[in-house]
Structures are given as C-alpha cells and as structure tokens.
Amino acid sequence: xxxRLYNSLTNSKEDFVPIEEDTVGxxxxxxxxxxxxxxGNAKTYAAWDILNRYLTWKGYDVFHVMNITDVGHLxxxxxxxxxxxxxxxxxxxxxxxxxxxxxxxxxxREMNALxxxxxxxxxxxxxxxxxxxxxxxxxxxxxxxxxxxxTVYFDVTKFAQDHxxxxxxxxxxxxxxxxxxGRVSEDKLSEKRSPYDFALWIKxxxxxxxxxxxxxxxxxxxxxxxxxxMAAKYLGEQFDIHTGGVDHIFPHHPNERAQNxxxxxxxxxxxxxxxxxxxxxxxxxxxxxxxxxxxxxxxxLENYDPAVIRTFFASIHYRSQSDFSLEALEESKKxxxxxxxxxxxxxxxxxxxxxxxxxxxxxxxxxxxxAMDDDLNTPLAMSKLLEFxxxxxxxxxxxxxxxxxxxxxxxxxxxxxxxxxDPGQDNMVDGGEYIDLLLEIRQRLRENxxxxxxxxIRDDLAKRNVVVEDTPEGARWRMR
RNA sequence: GCUGGGGUGACAGAGAGGCCAAUGUGACCGCCUGCAGAGCGGUUUCCCGUGGGUUCGAUUCCCACCCCCAGCUCCA
Numbered sequence: 001x002x003x004r005l006y007n008s009l010t011n012s013k014e015d016f017v018p019i020e021e022d023t024v025g026x027x028x029x030x031x032x033x034x035x036x037x038x039x040g041n042a043k044t045y046a047a048w049d050i051l052n053r054y055l056t057w058k059g060y061d062v063f064h065v066m067n068i069t070d071v072g073h074l075x076x077x078x079x080x081x082x083x084x085x086x087x088x089x090x091x092x093x094x095x096x097x098x099x100x101x102x103x104x105x106x107x108x109r110e111m112n113a114l115x116x117x118x119x120x121x122x123x124x125x126x127x128x129x130x131x132x133x134x135x136x137x138x139x140x141x142x143x144x145x146x147x148x149x150x151t152v153y154f155d156v157t158k159f160a161q162d163h164x165x166x167x168x169x170x171x172x173x174x175x176x177x178x179x180x181x182g183r184v185s186e187d188k189l190s191e192k193r194s195p196y197d198f199a200l201w202i203k204x205x206x207x208x209x210x211x212x213x214x215x216x217x218x219x220x221x222x223x224x225x226x227x228x229x230m231a232a233k234y235l236g237e238q239f240d241i242h243t244g245g246v247d248h249i250f251p252h253h254p255n256e257r258a259q260n261x262x263x264x265x266x267x268x269x270x271x272x273x274x275x276x277x278x279x280x281x282x283x284x285x286x287x288x289x290x291x292x293x294x295x296x297x298x299x300x301l302e303n304y305d306p307a308v309i310r311t312f313f314a315s316i317h318y319r320s321q322s323d324f325s326l327e328a329l330e331e332s333k334k335x336x337x338x339x340x341x342x343x344x345x346x347x348x349x350x351x352x353x354x355x356x357x358x359x360x361x362x363x364x365x366x367x368x369x370x371a372m373d374d375d376l377n378t379p380l381a382m383s384k385l386l387e388f389x390x391x392x393x394x395x396x397x398x399x400x401x402x403x404x405x406x407x408x409x410x411x412x413x414x415x416x417x418x419x420x421x422d423p424g425q426d427n428m429v430d431g432g433e434y435i436d437l438l439l440e441i442r443q444r445l446r447e448n449x450x451x452x453x454x455x456x457i458r459d460d461l462a463k464r465n466v467v468v469e470d471t472p473e474g475a476r477w478r479m480r
Numbered sequence: 481g482c483u484g485g486g487g488u489g490a491c492a493g494a495g496a497g498g499c500c501a502a503u504g505u506g507a508c509c510g511c512c513u514g515c516a517g518a519g520c521g522g523u524u525u526c527c528c529g530u531g532g533g534u535u536c537g538a539u540u541c542c543c544a545c546c547c548c549c550a551g552c553u554c555c556a
Binding site: 038195244251287315328330379394455467 | 512550
C-alpha cells in the first residue's frame with residue numbers, strides 16, 4: 001500500500017513516490033522566531049511530525065529539515081516595514097541575536113515537550129548569508145532579477161514568460177488583485193517593474209541592525225530566499241516533499257519555487273509534492289491576540305499533559321479547518337484516558353487461553369495503514385485505534401503474551417500519531433509508597449465495612465489528583 | 481471579484497453509489513461495584529443545507545440555489 005498525499009501543485013491527491021527508493025527528503029517551513037510558539041504553529045508542526053513518523057514507520061529513511069527564520073521577515077507589506085526580529089528585539093530592549101537565542105532555546109524546549117521528533121537540521125537564515133548572496137548572483141546572471149537602488153528584485157514577469165508562474169495550483173499571476181490587502185505603497189510599486197516582483201536582497205536603512213555586505217548594498221536577504229537556498233543546500237536541487245501552512249500557498253512558496261528554478265535554470269520542478277496544512281480557528285474565530293483567543297504553547301503546557309495536546313492534533317485532519325478550544329482539549333483528554341485505561345487495565349490482567357486479539361492485530365494494522373495512506377487521515381486512524389482499544393477491553397481471557405503484544409501494538413501506533421504513552425508513571429510519583437500504604441489501610445477499612453472512612457481516604461487523595469479505582473484485583477491508583 | 485474548503489445525528493468529527501452512516505463526548509438504562517470510577521452491554525442520532533437531475537439504487541456523482549469559513553503579499 002502506498003501513501004497518497006494532496007499536492008498543492010496539482011490540486012489533487014497523488015501517490016507518493018520518492019525520488020530515491022526508501023529515502024525521503026522533507027522540508028518544512030518553520031517559524032519566524034520573534035515570538036512564542038502558539039497552538040496554530042504547534043498544530044502545523046505536529047502535522048509534519050506525524051508525516052515524518054508515518055513515513056518512518058512505513059520503512060522510509062526520512063531526512064527532515066525545518067528552518068528557523070531569524071532575519072528578513074518584514075512586518076508589513078512585501079519588501080517594506082521593519083524586520084520582525086529587529087522590531088521585537090527593540091521592544092524588549094534586546095540585541096536581535098539575543099532575542100533569537102532566547103526564542104530558539106525556548107522553541108526547542110517546547111517542541112521537545114510536545115513530543116516532536118528531533119529534526120535532522122534546523123538551519124537558520126543568518127547562518128546562510130554567503131549562500132544566499134551567491135543565489136542572488138546566479139539569479140541575476142540568469143536574467144531573472146534586477147537591481148534598483150541597492151535592492152534586488154525578482155523579475156516575475158520575465159520568469160512567468162519563460163517558465164509560467166502557477167500559484168501552486170490553478171491560479172496565475174493575472175488572477176491576483178494587486179495590493180488586495182491595501183498595504184503596498186506607491187513608491188515601492190514604482191521601483192518594481194511589476195507589482196508582483198519581490199525582493200531578493202534589500203538595502204538596509206541606516207538604523208537597521210542586522211545587515212551584511214553584498215555586491216549591491218549593505219543589506220539583508222528577502223524572506224523567501226532562505227528557504228530556497230537552505231532546502232537546495234541540504235536536500236538537493238530536487239527533493240520530495242515541501243510543507244507549510246496554507247498561508248504559504250501564496251506568495252511564499254511560488255516565490256520560493258521560482259527562485260529555485262531561476263537559480264539552477266534546469267527548468268525542472270524543485271519539489272515533487274507541496275503539502276499545506278489548514279489553519280485552526282480558536283473558539284470559532286480566527287486566532288488573534290486582540291480577540292483574546294490566542295493560546296501559546298507555554299500556556300497550554302501549564303495546564304495540559306502534552307499527550308492531551310497531541311491527541312487533539314491527531315484528532316483533526318491536517319487539511320481541514322478545525323476549531324481549537326479548551327472544550328475540545330477536554331474531549332481529547334477523555335479520548336486519551338480511554339487509551340490509557342485500556343493499557344493500564346490490560347497490563348494488570350493475568351490472561352487466559354484465548355487468542356481473539358491475534359486477528360484483530362492484523363486488522364488494526366491494515367486499517368491504520370489504510371487510513372493513514374489516504375492523505376494522513378488521522379481522525380479515521382484514531383477512531384480505528386479506539387475501536388481496537390475497545391476490543392482489548394473485551395479480551396481479558398486472551399493469553400497474557402497476546403495481550404502484551406496487543407498493548408504494545410496500540411502504543412506503537414499511537415506513537416506514530418505523536419501521542420506518547422508512559423504507563424510507568426504511577427510508580428515514579430514521589431511518595432507513591434505512602435499512597436500504597438493508605439490504600440492498604442483503606443482496604444482493611446472496606447473489609448470491615450467502614451466505608452465512610454474508606455471514602456474519606458479516596459476523596460482526599462482525589463483532591464490531590466490521585467484517582468483511586470477499585471477492581472476485582474484490588475485498588476489501583478493513578479495521577480490525574 | 482477571484483481561488484480553495486465546507487454545510488452529517490445534542491456536540492465534535494469520519495465515511496462511502498447499495499454491506500440498513502465510524503469514533504469520541506454528553507444524556508439515559510442495565511451489568512459489575514458497599515458506593516464511585518474504569519470497563520462491558522444497550523438506548524439516545526440517520527435517508528447527511530435547499531431544489532432538481534443521472535441511476536435499478538445517492539447522503540456519497542452532476543446542475544442550480546442558500547449559508548459558513550479561509551486565502552488573495554502580517555501569519556503555521
């Protein structure tokens with residue numbers, strides 16, 4: 001069975017066939033690191049994390065590159081306004097690189113907490129200045145860029161004549177409304193040959209802090225350039241999958257693609273599959289700071305187990321606009337608990353002599369793969385796993401060995417969805433032995449019919465987030 | 481205006497031309513429990529935005545209409 005992915009270049013689901021058998025080059029547009037990661041960012045990164053894990057699970061050797069933008073992303077119109085990093089640094093009274101260092105460190109911490117697989121490379125724009133300048137040079141040499149007052153623009157019209165300029169899909173440049181956002185100012189428009197032209201290299205204003213010498217001016221690179229250059233450097237002139245948020249369908253990715261083609265001039269497609277994830281809304285509305293529906297990962301991690309957050313991400317489809325809310329997160333928590341309960345309960349069983357799960361294991365592997373092969377249908381995969389968990393719950397009489405393999409399989413597949421399960425948690429809690437002691441006392445009370453006292457112990461432990469569950473095999477507890 | 485995605489049972493959210501519409505949450509009943517929880521069983525909900533068409537048969541295909549969301553150089 002093979003994976004089918006929705007390719008924005010053709011607007012259709014296509015069979016995924018890697019360039020080289022068994023290996024996959026994957027590039028994901030990462031974050032401009034001037035502020036904290038929010039749920040929306042995390043949702044998108046989780047999608048690529050699942051893609052990476054799934055491909056790996058299917059036996060591919062995945063090389064995953066995700067960039068970190070630390071210069072060149074402007075706050076305002078294309079090629080105008082302030083550099084986002086500089087602006088944020090100034091507000092916080094930090095050196096730009098100090099802010100970047102700080103944010104990058106935090107970013108890694110949060111990515112790690114969210115159980116994101118470590119990427120092979122996280123290249124940064126500032127570390128690739130030489131390569132970017134070389135790229136601009138070759139684009140000029142190839143006739144697809146021109147300089148105006150120290151700033152170098154990409155000549156979209158020329159490029160479109162020679163190679164076409166599909167906007168990753170059916171649209172063309174002509175269908176765009178010039179300055180639809182009403183943010184492109186007159187003088188920049190007059191400097192460009194065409195309003196669609198975008199900057200490769202930008203001459204720095206005197207007060208600009210982050211700037212580098214180049215043949216054209218003391219300046220800095222345009223935002224789109226870094227991804228072209230770093231992707232080509234680490235994954236080659238042509239690679240398999242390039243991912244990003246829907247917002248990159250235009251202009252970031254078409255520009256990136258055009259740059260790559262203009263750089264090499266082989267005319268070939270630099271990327272085989274362009275994959276984009278939809279943005280989430282929060283409480284039904286577009287997330288924004290002013291609406292007060294803006295959640296950072298840091299905030300969420302204060303109140304929620306990362307596994308809950310990952311369960312939420314796995315429960316939605318990466319290409320569907322989905323709504324995030326604390327209620328939705330609560331439901332994800334319940335869903336996760338169902339899995340955890342199954343694993344915990346099944347582990348405590350002694351087992352019998354049946355083998356009903358044997359066939360069901362074959363079934364779930366097939367169903368899981370079928371769902372995931374269909375453009376990473378994680379909601380469907382998730383529902384199948386829940387069904388499988390339900391089957392395990394009914395298989396108390398299966399052989400112990402089979403039960404063990406079934407729970408391992410469940411964990412394995414959940415891990416492909418990025419959901420971590422750590423069943424050993426209970427015993428690692430500080431003071432666990434005292435809880436055991438209390439429960440032993442409670443058991444004696446129960447045997448003597450002193451239920452009121454027994455309940456006091458249970459209720460009190462509950463207040464301390466210790467959930468006590470009585471089972472035929474005795475009392476069991478876990479942290480909530 | 482252009483482009484894309486949607487409208488499914490109380491809610492969230494899958495699905496497929498027919499195998500009487502997954503899964504989770506909520507509610508209710510039962511089993512199990514001293515009670516609770518977890519688990520199990522059952523109930524709660526279907527002709528799936530509206531109107532046409534194609535078909536032996538459509539919620540799934542086609543057409544029209546209504547509504548919603550997103551993008552169109554800030555954004556994952």
